[in-house]
Amino acid sequence: MMEPKVDPATAASPTLGFVKTVPNRCRICYTCVRTCPAKAIRITPSQAEVAPERCIACGHCIQVCSQKAKRIVSTLYDVEALLKSGQRVAVCIAPSFPVEFQDELDFRVLVGMLRKMGFVKVVEVAFGADLVAERYRQLLCEQPTSQFIASACPAIVTYVEHYQPELVPFLSPIVSPMVAIARALRSAEPDLKVVFVGPCVAKKVEAASRADIDGGPDVAITFRELRYMFLRWSIKPERAVPSDFDPPHPGLGTLFPMTRGLLQAAHITEDLLANEVVATDGIKGFTSVLEEFANGTMEARLLGLLSCNGCIEGPGLSSEETLFKRRERVSHYARYRESQLDRAEWQRAMDGFAGLDLTRRFTPDDQRLRPLEPQVLTAIMKRMGKYSEAHELNCGACGYRTCREHALAIGNGFAESEMCLPFVIDTNLHAIRKLTHANEKLASTQETLMHSERLASMGQLAAGVAHEINNPLGVVLMYTHLLLDECQKDSALRPDLEMIVEQANRCKRIVSGLLDFARQNKVAFQQNDIREVIRTSLANLATPPGITVEVEHLEGSPRVELDRDQMIQVFVNLAGNAFDAMPKGGTLKIQSRADANTLTVDVRDTGTGIPKENLNKLFEPFFTTKLMGKGTGLGLPVVYGIVKLHRGEISVESNPDPAAGPTGTTFRVKLPREARPVGV
Secondary structure: OOOOOOOOOOEOEOOOEOEEEOOOOOOOOOHHHHHOOOOOEEEOOOOEEEOOOOOOOOOHHHHHOOOOOEEEOEOHHHHHHHHHOOOOEEEEEOOOHHHHHOOOOOHHHHHHHHHHHOOOEEEEHHHHHHHHHHHHHHHHHHOOOOOEEOOOOHHHHHHHHHHOHHHHHHEOOEOOHHHHHHHHHHHHOOOOEEEEEEOOOHHHHHHHOOOOOOOOOOEEEEHHHHHHHHHHOOOOHHHOOOOOOOOOOOOHHHHOOOOOHHHHHOOOOOOOOOOOEEEEEOHHHHHHHHHHHHOOOOOOOEEEEEOOOOHHHOOOOOOOOOHHHHHHHHHHHHHHHHHHOOHHHHHHHHHHOOOOOOEOOOOOOOOOOOOOOHHHHHHHHHHOOOOOHHHOOOOOOOOOOOHHHHHHHHHOOOOOHHHOHHHHHHHHHHHHHHHHHHHHHHHHHHHHHHHHHHHHHHHHHHHHHHHHHHHHHHHHHHHHHHHHHHOOOOOOOHHHHHHHHHHHHHHHHHHHHHHHHHHOOOOOOEEEEHHHHHHHHHHOOOOOOOEEEEEEEOOOOOEEEEOHHHHHHHHHHHHHHHHHOOOOOEEEEEEEEEOOOEEEEEEEEOOOOOOHHHHHHOOOOOOOOOOOOOOOOOHHHHHHHHHHHOOOEEEEEEEOOHHHOOOEEEEEEEEEOOOOOOOO
């Protein structure tokens, strides 16, 4: 026999219900929420829990959970306790049993195994279905103008009581086949204990209910649990004595597990022209029919509804065969039973139970979510990013039909905003954008800090250079000038002495540049007018002949927080480089503009431009394209360091090719209007 997949460790209790969530298995994928017709799943930070008071025990969550996080709560220990009690115990087998056992066991062997366990009677629930079908036929004949919802499926009954209580008066006051066969057995033997075995979780709830249903079985288990009992009790097929079910034997009640089986057993025709009977199954099918019926738009007299695609797909089955193969097994057994049926004996049994009470009551138990105040619902919708109807996609990814139903569930503590897929996507994209921005800022800060470290290293080097080189250079320059003063103008030594002075002065400039490079470790921020800073910078430079300088402030407040002396050094270097790039004359244009957060200054020349291969090297110390002795390669690195210490940005665009348009270079400096030092 196939080994069952059953977890019998937990006993049922009124507070637990008959479906439980296995801790640590649930991955909160919301599949059970999307499947549950009652929305009886409460989402917690760790798992999706079943709310017993809302659950209709349809078992769909068990079937769809790929992680096996939903399990049927076992009642097999109650069955074992009955068998060991010494009382007479009968077992009723649901008509869907061929789906579970017929592939490996002849039904006679199955009956023999059950007798070996100690059951004094083994009967088919299908005969109870025959009794129920007859009562439905009588009900429709006696009340030709009334409308009824068939009550054979306990999950459908519970759904109506909980979520459409206004339809409770339409529930047909007839018990299910399970209760009918139990009452039939007890009519002859009142003290008989009855166990039901079937494919359904809802049957456990129905068997445990005593408020509206009298005379039902004492306990119900699933086919999976029966397999587990066979293993525990070491009941093997080869040790069983094959035998037939005990009478009464069923007729067409064997068709009850399939959709429209009730109709055929009751000889009720689903006439599409008359439209008096509507039969459907599955979540979408029965919920849609009930909703339309509640709206008063259906003329049908009888609704034959099943929560599953027939009882042949109940969660208590372990079969993995297709739906149509299951139908085939039930149909095959029904044909066999019909061929062997003694019609006269069956009729006598039916007549013998004609006076049996098969009625029941129903109690509305409204479990619909409580309504929320409009402002509360609006606030929840906004938390999900639903600010208008345009944002209400109603995509159903959360498991609820509409965004407002989802918000209502959140307000009642059954759902969370993170169940909304568009909301999660938007939130994650926003988080990614923030992380990207933070990463860019971090990279910029890291680059600035690295530059600061280089400045500090240069500062130490410059201090040593200034101490070790400046004094000897001063002596060299002094004595060289003395020699020049004494040297005749036409002396052959004079060019050599002038070369010494030139190179010594170059060394002094390099040392001075290093000292400038080292001085930029700290920034003294003060409010300044950028126009005044630029004017002062240009005043420190002599404008070469043939060059025109234009300065303008385009828009925004010129006030900005910066270190005046350092920024003067920036513009002096940029303007000086621009002058050097225009040996034949041209135009230097300095434009500034500001918005609420940023000041931008463009230093644009019409010079020769910078080759593309040199653009990435401009801010490297000691890199220069100027002739020997004309530059130290420290001007732009100093500019770069100052701008970065101001938490700003500097970029360059250049065109050295006249064929591509006017040549020239533009340095763009962007500074925050309210700067903060690095690390703050």
